[in-house]
Amino acid sequence: MQTVNPLTMYVPIYQTDEAQATAQAAYQGFNSAVTKAALDKMAIVHYARIALVPNTNGKGIAGILVITEFDGNMNSYLEAFFNNSTTIKAAFLVIISLWANKPADFPTNPDQITYTIFSNFINERNLSQSQDLYYAYPQSVKQIVAKFSK
Amino acid sequence: MNYTQTPQPAKPELNDIQGLIINGYTHPCSVHMLFKFNQEGTNLKYIREFFKDLLPYLQSAEDWGALKPEIMLNIGLSAIGIGIVKPDLDVPNSSFPSTFKKGPWDVNNAQQSLGDYGAGDPAEWWNKKFNNDDVHCVVHAYAMNPAAQEKIVGIINDAALKSNGMVTELKPLNSESGRLEQYLLVPSDYIHFSYRDSIDEPDLNENPAGKDQQDLNNFLIGYSTLPNPIPGPLSGPEAAFAKNGCYNAFRILYQDVEAFNNFLEKQAEVIAPKIMNTKEYTEEWLAAKMCGRWRNGSPLVLSPDKPEHSTSKSTDFGYLKDDMKGLKCPFSAHTRVSNPRDEGVDVAGSDTVPRIIRRGMPYGPPLSIDPDADRGLIGLFLCGDLSSQFETLYNWINLNNFSDVFDPAENTPQDPLVANRIVPLPGNIDPNFTIPMEDGNNIVIDGPLPQFVVTRGTAYLLLPSISALTAIANGDA
Numbered sequence: 001m002q003t004v005n006p007l008t009m010y011v012p013i014y015q016t017d018e019a020q021a022t023a024q025a026a027y028q029g030f031n032s033a034v035t036k037a038a039l040d041k042m043a044i045v046h047y048a049r050i051a052l053v054p055n056t057n058g059k060g061i062a063g064i065l066v067i068t069e070f071d072g073n074m075n076s077y078l079e080a081f082f083n084n085s086t087t088i089k090a091a092f093l094v095i096i097s098l099w100a101n102k103p104a105d106f107p108t109n110p111d112q113i114t115y116t117i118f119s120n121f122i123n124e125r126n127l128s129q130s131q132d133l134y135y136a137y138p139q140s141v142k143q144i145v146a147k148f149s150k
Numbered sequence: 151m152n153y154t155q156t157p158q159p160a161k162p163e164l165n166d167i168q169g170l171i172i173n174g175y176t177h178p179c180s181v182h183m184l185f186k187f188n189q190e191g192t193n194l195k196y197i198r199e200f201f202k203d204l205l206p207y208l209q210s211a212e213d214w215g216a217l218k219p220e221i222m223l224n225i226g227l228s229a230i231g232i233g234i235v236k237p238d239l240d241v242p243n244s245s246f247p248s249t250f251k252k253g254p255w256d257v258n259n260a261q262q263s264l265g266d267y268g269a270g271d272p273a274e275w276w277n278k279k280f281n282n283d284d285v286h287c288v289v290h291a292y293a294m295n296p297a298a299q300e301k302i303v304g305i306i307n308d309a310a311l312k313s314n315g316m317v318t319e320l321k322p323l324n325s326e327s328g329r330l331e332q333y334l335l336v337p338s339d340y341i342h343f344s345y346r347d348s349i350d351e352p353d354l355n356e357n358p359a360g361k362d363q364q365d366l367n368n369f370l371i372g373y374s375t376l377p378n379p380i381p382g383p384l385s386g387p388e389a390a391f392a393k394n395g396c397y398n399a400f401r402i403l404y405q406d407v408e409a410f411n412n413f414l415e416k417q418a419e420v421i422a423p424k425i426m427n428t429k430e431y432t433e434e435w436l437a438a439k440m441c442g443r444w445r446n447g448s449p450l451v452l453s454p455d456k457p458e459h460s461t462s463k464s465t466d467f468g469y470l471k472d473d474m475k476g477l478k479c480p481f482s483a484h485t486r487v488s489n490p491r492d493e494g495v496d497v498a499g500s501d502t503v504p505r506i507i508r509r510g511m512p513y514g515p516p517l518s519i520d521p522d523a524d525r526g527l528i529g530l531f532l533c534g535d536l537s538s539q540f541e542t543l544y545n546w547i548n549l550n551n552f553s554d555v556f557d558p559a560e561n562t563p564q565d566p567l568v569a570n571r572i573v574p575l576p577g578n579i580d581p582n583f584t585i586p587m588e589d590g591n592n593i594v595i596d597g598p599l600p601q602f603v604v605t606r607g608t609a610y611l612l613l614p615s616i617s618a619l620t621a622i623a624n625g626d627a
Binding site: 002003005041042043044072073074075076077079080083084085114115116117119120123124129130131137138139140142143145146147149150 | 245246247248249257258259260262263380382383384385497498499500537538541542545549551557558559560561562577578
């Protein structure tokens with residue numbers, strides 16, 4: 001049994017100027033004090049980053065890649081963000097808003113994105129399985145932070 | 151997936167809800183029959199007939215009056231089962247929660263929370279008599295006496311036999327009948343480890359605007375007003391189908407009574423001198439420290455030194471006031487882990503203490519009658535949200551990392567009674583069981599402790615509404 005799990009989520013995005021600019025802003029704003037405060041409070045994420053994957057012709061952004069390693073399983077991770085962190089939930093909702101392959105009736109109002117819609121969206125786009133992850137240590141974020149705070 | 155949301159209704163109708171959800175049945179006999187629907191060349195007509203034959207005995211949550219029904223049943227369907235009987239819902243692409251769709255054997259989610267590894271690995275379930283994804287339907291049959299049980303089992307069996315091979319019963323046990331049959335222990339509310347069970351259940355108050363985790367709207371699909379849990383689906387035609395339903399984590403747990411008794415006996419010899427009491431008392435004391443209640447049901451917080459009749463069914467107590475050092479009830483004790491009450495929870499920013507409804511009963515004869523028999527618990531763990539209620543609590547059982555009463559800097563202890571020892575252990579598990587003592591000389595039982603409980607099988611089922619089951623029987627869209 002492993003206690004740390006991976007998320008590698010790729011979301012192809014709209015090719016409009018507005019969507020491309022929003023993706024750039026999301027990328028540039030991700031590693032900020034606000035994100036750090038939100039993730040520190042959750043104390044389950046070891047590392048997190050987003051990357052912009054370029055189109056094959058080198059012009060513009062094809063999609064957004066989210067890569068994290070977290071404690072617990074995927075469902076508990078997603079529930080934590082959906083229920084307990086407006087900051088991180090909002091970041092995911094921005095990515096969902098840029099998703100290029102939306103079904104016609106997919107809610108555009110973020111308030112209508114229920115936890116089930118949210119979690120199914122991310123689960124269905126996660127390219128990693130638990131067994132894919134190499135990890136050098138089994139300790140949790142909470143444990144490591146507490147240990148080195150002593 | 152259909153994303154159009156169904157408006158939230160105001161009030162649940164008891165006559166549309168399966169009785170098992172609201173009422174803890176006390177029928178002395180029950181059988182839990184597993185069925186597989188034929189997926190190849192499925193002829194829905196025959197499967198509908200199967201349901202039609204069962205409908206007259208389907209028990210709703212309405213009050214049955216002075217006389218208990220002599221025979222009655224409730225029905226659960228797995229995600230695959232729903233996909234077969236309701237192909238129009240397109241279950242794989244539906245808004246049913248992924249936990250339900252992927253099942254309790256999902257290596258990335260459920261298996262990690264449930265800790266089903268080793269002898270309890272999903273590959274070992276159901277005594278390998280059938281595949282995990284073969285369980286499409288479970289019929290929970292209840293009866294007032296053995297003759298009545300035979301009658302209701304006969305009715306269900308006949309319904310399957312005349313389905314032209316479309317409905318096949320699966321028999322998971324190596325016993326004579328092969329079925330999951332309740333064994334009536336004496337007293338009747340005890341389990342094989344000789345503890346009184348099912349003392350503390352959620353109140354299930356009908357409180358649509360409430361924020362109490364015990365409220366009915368946290369267990370019934372279509373009513374939740376809280377951000378967590380969120381019983382769903384809430385969008386698309388699947389929301390209409392699932393409304394008034396509830397999930398059942400149906401879990402068969404083998405109990406190694408011999409290993410448990412031997413453990414208590416052996417450890418009591420070592421511990422008795424430390425607590426300056428007899429070996430006989432120490433066995434019961436240790437059993438209580440592992441569970442959080444004495445075997446008669448008295449909570450350690452209210453009756454720290456001995457079991458008392460007056461507290462044997464007590465549920466009104468907490469830990470915050472005078473047991474935050476675990477001197478009465480150890481932090482890892484089973485009932486304290488599965489319901490930490492007011493001790494304080496901190497999990498990824500959440501302080502929610504989820505609840506589940508338990509409708510379990512023992513199976514198999516006791517050790518004294520047949521030492522070699524299979525025995526354990528037929529667990530029906532009902533919830534509105536499998537992930538945030540059932541799996542969360544089970545994860546806490548396996549990894550006691552949900553509260554700051556456990557030093558976050560140290561390795562993570564486990565529930566000494568129920569947890570899977572998970573061999574090989576992840577490097578951050580503390581395999582020992584620690585009993586805090588007043589003088590600071592804590593009693594530490596070196597682990598890993600024996601594997602007292604082994605998962606024999608698990609199925610995630612929806613207990614659909616009466617109207618949804620009627621629609622299946624009638625072939626209504």
